[in-house]
Amino acid sequence: xxxxxxxxxxxxxxxIIMDGNGRWAQQRGRPRLxxxxxxxxxxxxxxxxxxxxxxxxxxxxxxxxxxxxxxxTEVAGLMMMFRRYxxxxxxxxxxxxxxxxxxxxxxxxxxKLVTLMDELELLTADNDLIHLTIxxxxxxxxxxxxxxxRLAYEIEMxxxxxxxxxAETLARFLDTHVLPDPDxxxxxxxxxxxxxxxxxxxxxxxxxxxDTLWPDFTEAEFGRVLAKFGQRERRFGAVLA
Numbered sequence: 001x002x003x004x005x006x007x008x009x010x011x012x013x014x015x016i017i018m019d020g021n022g023r024w025a026q027q028r029g030r031p032r033l034x035x036x037x038x039x040x041x042x043x044x045x046x047x048x049x050x051x052x053x054x055x056x057x058x059x060x061x062x063x064x065x066x067x068x069x070x071x072x073t074e075v076a077g078l079m080m081m082f083r084r085y086x087x088x089x090x091x092x093x094x095x096x097x098x099x100x101x102x103x104x105x106x107x108x109x110x111x112k113l114v115t116l117m118d119e120l121e122l123l124t125a126d127n128d129l130i131h132l133t134i135x136x137x138x139x140x141x142x143x144x145x146x147x148x149x150r151l152a153y154e155i156e157m158x159x160x161x162x163x164x165x166x167a168e169t170l171a172r173f174l175d176t177h178v179l180p181d182p183d184x185x186x187x188x189x190x191x192x193x194x195x196x197x198x199x200x201x202x203x204x205x206x207x208x209x210x211d212t213l214w215p216d217f218t219e220a221e222f223g224r225v226l227a228k229f230g231q232r233e234r235r236f237g238a239v240l241a
Contacts, residue, residue, distance in 0.1 A: 010226045011183035013057035015205070016046070017197055020189030020213030033077040038215035040085060047098065049219040050130050053226050057131045057179060061197050065105070065139035079113060082136065086116040090123060097129025103175035104138030105146065133179060140199030147173035176201055184229050188214040206232055 018039055025035030043060065050058050063078060093100055102117045109117075117136070150173045154160045160169070171177060181201045185194070190211040194202070208225050210217070 010054055010230050011206075012055065013059070013180050013182045013184075014050075014055050014226075015059040015061070015182040015185045015198055015202070017061045017185070017187040017195060018043070018214040019187055019191055019195075021215060023189065024213040024215045032074055033081070035215060036078060036081060040081060042215050042217060044089075045219050046217070046222055047130070047132060048096075049222055053223060055130070055226070057133070057182075059103075059133040059135065059176075059179070059182060059198070061135045061138065061195075063104075063136050063138070064196060065137055065142050066196070068108070068137075079110065083113050083116055086113075086120050090120055093120070093132070094124055094127065097127045098124060099127040099129075099131045100124045101131065101133045101178075102136050103133055103143070104136045105142060106137065108137055131179070133176070135197070138175070138197075140196045143175050144170075144200055146175075147171075171200070174200060181205065184208065184226075186210065186225055188212055188217050 021035035021039040022032040023035070024038060025032050028034070047058060050056075062082070067078075068075060100120050102121065106114050106117070147170055151160070151165065151170055155162065155165075176198070179201075181203075182198060182205045184207075185198065185202050185205045186208045187194070188210055190209070192209045194207075198205075206229055208228065210221070210225065212221060
């Protein structure tokens with residue numbers, strides 16, 4: 001059904017590729033980790049802006065399966081930053097009604113970080129104001145591969161047959177199986193690529209590529225992107241009258 005302009009609404013689920021931290025730091029003559037810390041502060045602002053903009057689900061691309069190729073210093077610094085974020089922000093996330101989930105393959109992450117992730121998920125499990133999903137050691141192809149392996153195992157064990165396999169069945173084995181698909185995917189820093197992020201889930205998402213580096217992506221600009229989304233006509237493959 002076609003929506004009239006006054007009935008258009010913003011996205012329920014926004015996913016963000018938070019790009020540009022390193023360049024932001026380099027422009028200031030600082031190490032890349034300085035930019036990552038600035039980007040983490042920006043996460044707080046954008047997260048706090050979600051309820052007022054009727055964004056129920058926010059998914060952030062924090063560290064990809066390809067990011068291990070970065071220098072050992074940067075990777076170690078990022079892992080330390082993730083641990084500190086969880087410790088410092090846990091109480092505020094709980095009190096502000098944020099439910100936190102992590103997606104991605106945890107096998108390569110260190111045990112201390114994984115324990116903190118598990119504890120934060122459990123701590124915030126009853127919250128429902130906003131659902132924050134953090135993609136950590138995540139890649140879209142890796143996610144689909146892991147889902148296919150789990151599906152194959154279910155068939156091998158006799159709990160499913162090949163006749164049961166369709167798109168909905170496979171989706172139940174994805175990391176995001178409890179989440180709605182994203183309505184809007186935003187990438188900052190001027191790069192116009194999706195970088196292996198939510199490949200399955202974003203089949204019909206709207207995309208917005210903005211030039212702003214992530215540490216400079218303000219609540220006001222976030223609001224403008226959401227308003228722009230509200231003017232789009234989403235067809236999901238159909239022709240609307």
